[in-house]
Amino acid sequence: MAAFPPPQNAQSPKEPHDAVAPANPRMRPLRRRFLSRHGALPAMVLAGVLALAGCTGVDANGNEGADADGQPQETSAQAEPAIVEEDGFWRANTLPEPLAEAVFTLPSAQLDGEVASAQLQVLSLDSDGEFARMVLAWLPPADGAFLGSERLAAHEAIASGVPFVRLVDTENGELIEPLRSEHGGNFDASAAPQVQEAGDSDAVNRAGCICSYSAGSDEAAAGQPDRTELIFLDFPAPQSAAVEVFAGEWHEPLPDVPVSQSQPFEFPDDGLSGFTMVDVSSDRPGEVYGGGARYARTTALTGRSESLTGVSTARSGETQEVSLPSDVLFEFDSDELDSDAQRIVGEVAQKLNAEAAGQTVVIEGHTDNQGAEDYNQDLSERRAQSVAEEISGQLDDGITVETEGHGMSRPLVPNTDAAGEAIPENQQRNRRVGFRYTAVEDSGNQIDLGFEGLEELPEAEETETAEGAQASFLLAAPEGDSSGTEVRFDVLDASSDGEHGTLRVAFADPDGGTATEVFQGNPLEQDSAHFGRNPFGFTSAPGMNNISIVDVSGETMYYPVNAGAEGCLCTEVAGTGRDLFAEGSPMFARFQLPEAVEGPLVLRVPAAGQFELPESVVQQLTGGR
Structure with missing residues (x-):
């Protein structure tokens, strides 16, 4: 070579070309296969695995590459x-x-x-x-x-x-x-x-x-x-x-x-x-x-969550940014806080006093992508400074503040879809003021933004569990979806590495048929697509970017780990696009969950429905925590 x-x-x-008998077929060594999938194995365990497979993998002198009778096997280089x-x-x-x-x-x-x-x-x-x-x-x-x-x-x-x-x-x-x-x-x-x-x-x-x-x-x-x-x-x-x-x-x-x-x-x-x-x-x-x-x-990469009152938290490594929508603090195109905003900033001060003792808190201004870049940069700086001036006198000794304006350069979620069209609900999330500091255990201090809570979704109907799934549900088509398609949503399984939980699901035709171009939500309507508006592909194509898990008792909603406007650690666009089949189309999403969740956990599929995750899946997702 x-x-x-x-x-x-x-x-x-x-x-x-057409199928023919393979020339000199050989089985890949079991040792490599196990190492690639499970990491390094202790020698005794590896020997046991090979013995169970019907070969020791070593000759009488302990050399690798031998068959069950201790005779040398043909290697890739020899074949x-x-x-x-x-x-x-x-x-x-x-x-x-x-x-x-x-x-x-x-x-x-x-x-x-x-x-x-x-x-x-x-x-x-x-x-x-x-x-x-x-x-x-x-x-x-x-x-x-x-x-x-x-x-x-x-x-x-x-x-x-x-x-x-x-x-x-x-x-x-x-x-x-x-x-x-x-x-x-x-x-x-x-x-x-x-x-x-x-x-x-x-x-x-x-x-x-x-x-x-x-x-x-x-x-x-x-x-x-x-x-x-x-x-x-x-x-x-x-x-x-x-x-x-x-x-x-x-x-x-x-x-x-x-x-x-x-x-x-x-x-x-x-x-x-x-x-x-x-x-x-x-x-x-x-x-x-x-x-x-x-x-x-x-x-x-950031793990994103929201309180049910609308406060967003993004965690990246040891740092977290607690964000408030700019719309609850400022009038359009203004950097002056109104009287209700002053109350909200006071509640933020209480949270920082409980969680950021002895730290420097960076107050950051962010805008959406509307307007000129230079203007947005200046506006974000002025808004961050206004909040800093209001909150400084309410913080305990030992907490200092700095300000930064990032304009439109650090969106929390994509401002536009793949065609460049604005996503208004995402632009609203990106207009924010953040408070960045080293993450600690949540103090439980709440910030009341005056929101009434989550938008209600219909309860998904549980149906006969599909093969290989732990539960299956029927998602009705949103009113804005002209296809009127009902979708079977299968919860397959989940896993946890201690910090992140990965949920695996699939969607299929509940009647066992095949149809193309069936997801037809109106891109101009916010709640017209089964899985929400997709920023990474066809606007109504299924994806997991907008899926969320709600910890009902903990009053917190978790979104898949994301990378701002660039993507998420999830199925961004389903491999089958807008087509629907009898066989399930697999999807996944990785969530950053706290060490303990109170439960129950409810999966929300935008515009289509919600349902409580089976306890077996919750245990897999949280690692039994």
């Missing part, structure tokens, strides 16, 4: 180069063992609702200190329909054939997007990187990256291919030694992918695998990571 990536011996992509079946998927046996893998499964509109699958493998994630390069393999199944690699693209940009893959650095609380070129499309890989931070956080462009294409369509029973499809993407280098890989807009991230240092991917020059490059004159990426890149974006 040659060190990746000197460009030579260009190979033309080959179309898959004749070929496309072989491994764990139910076709793969070039000259590729390195993956760092992580996951099976992607969706019902396909192209195949009349048939369930299609593919396996994604992370073959390499290597950093040169400034930039990082990821190499992926997209594998077809040995049996059944093949899910095309276009499913890695953003839904609004699926025709571009460009993968949308991000890195989640949970240790540093960051979402890392791929590097981008000047115009978001073609790029010169031989040009030295000249990277600056991407501006205008509302101009979310998911159709460009420093990467290769992933344009394969769904296929029925694709059979053994002539080559393995490889995909590369370049990123700003993560700070952490391991990250999660968030591939596409709908599938849960692959966890614990290690980042190597200066260990480039070795490309096997055997014609059994290859990239589909933007630059047709080359068959692989350039030697320099980030070649042709001009823009980068890394966004802080």
Whole structure:
């Protein structure tokens, strides 16, 4: 194998042909499979696993690579180069063992609702200190329909054939997007990187990256291919030694992918695998990571919650921002507090005295994206200063204040949808004054904004539990949805890592049918779509960005972990778009929950309904806390 990536011996992509018997099929070593999915295992446990599988994995001298009788097994390096079946998927046996893998499964509109699958493998994630390069393999199944690699693209940009893959650095609380070129499309890989931070956080462009294409369509029973499809993407280098890989807009991230240092991917020059490059004159990426890149974006992840009275809290690492809507403090275009605002600021002072003793509290002004940037910046600074002057005399000794104005640069949620149209309810959330300080246990001090509480949603009707689910409910179509579609909503399961809880759900046709373009909420009406207005794709397409979990007794509503206007750790746009099938379309959302929730927990699906989560799912979601 040659060190990746000197460009030579260009190979033309080959179309898959009819199924034939695999050449020299081999089973992937159990040791690698267990390590990639469960982390390092103690030697005694690993030996037990292998013994239960019918092989010891070692010979009489303790050498790995032996069969059950202690005879040496054929290794990848010894085997004749070929496309072989491994764990139910076709793969070039000259590729390195993956760092992580996951099976992607969706019902396909192209195949009349048939369930299609593919396996994604992370073959390499290597950093040169400034930039990082990821190499992926997209594998077809040995049996059944093949899910095309276009499913890695953003839904609004699926025709571009460009993968949308991000890195989640949970240790540093960051979402890392791929590097981008000047115009978001073609790029010169031989040009030295000249990277600056991407501006205008509302101009979310998911159709460009420093990467290769992933344009394969769904296929029925694709059979053994002539080559393995490889995909590369370049990123700003993560700070952490391991990250999660968030591939596409709908599938849960692959966890614990290690980042190597200066260990480039070795490309096997055997014609059994290859990239589909933007630059047709080359068959692989350039030697320099980030070649042709001009823009980068890394966004802080925040766990967002709201009191039932409208006070928002965003937590990022050890810092929290408690925010009040500007609309309850100031008149339009004003920086003068009215008499009711003075009462509200007094209640904020009581909360800070209980939670921020001895700290410096940063008072921040934020606006929406309406109007000129310079004007909004000035207004946000003046409003922060007005609140600081009002609250300073009410704070205990030892608490100091500073002020910052951020204008429209740090939205809490997207101001606009993918088409650039304003989302008024989100703009209202982004017009705010925040109080930033080190997070502590909630003191319980309430801030009364005069709100009447949550908008009522209809109670979803529980129905016969779908196979593989823990509960199923029927969501009626909102009045503004012209399709009148009723949706079955399945609660599958949940898990917790101690800090975050991940909820997994699916939606399907309750009558077992197939229909296309069924979600038809009016984008001009706030409550007309089953899952709320989607800022990342078709406005009425299902997604989890607006889903919330309400702790009824704790009087707090939790939203999925998000990255401002850039996305959320959730299914942003369902893999099936606006189509509905007999088989469920999977979705997920990750929430940052407190150490204890009082319960019961109610899941709210905007405009469509709400229901109490089963106790079994609550225990999984909270880790039994």
